[in-house]
Amino acid sequence: MxxxxxxxxxxxxxxxxxxxxxxxxxxxxxxxxxxxxxxxAVFKSVNIISSSRSDSGGYSCSSGCCGGSCGF
Ligand SMILES: [Zn+2]
Known part of the structure; x- marks a missing residue:
């Protein structure tokens, strides 16, 4: 059991x-x-993997901090 x-x-x-x-x-x-x-129920070892991260790409850093490769 x-x-x-x-x-x-x-x-x-x-x-x-x-x-x-x-x-x-x-x-x-x-x-x-x-x-x-x-x-x-109590779940003591919950591993939530975030899938909300956007990897759509194609946009560049608006402040120019990285030359457009940091994704912001
Ligand atoms: Zn009780």
Whole structure:
């Protein structure tokens, strides 16, 4: 069974628990602190790679700082 890092929405406690996917989907997992079932997943190693960088090119530095090659 997989482990889940979960956070209780009611008391804010974060805990790691082993449960089946079925238990997770059916919200059968309870907060060990207050027994709430309002839990959300915690992702501790999120690596968001920004894809918003524009590489359209074709424009030059307006201030002339680089002779037109810096992209600004
Ligand atoms: Zn709780």
């Amino acid at each position: 997989p482990f889940y890092d979960l956070r209780c929405k009611d008391c804010g406690k974060e805990f790691n628990i082993r449960a089946s996917i079925k238990e997770r989907e059916n919200k059968e997992i309870e907060c060990p602190s207050c027994h709430s079932r309002e839990l959300e």
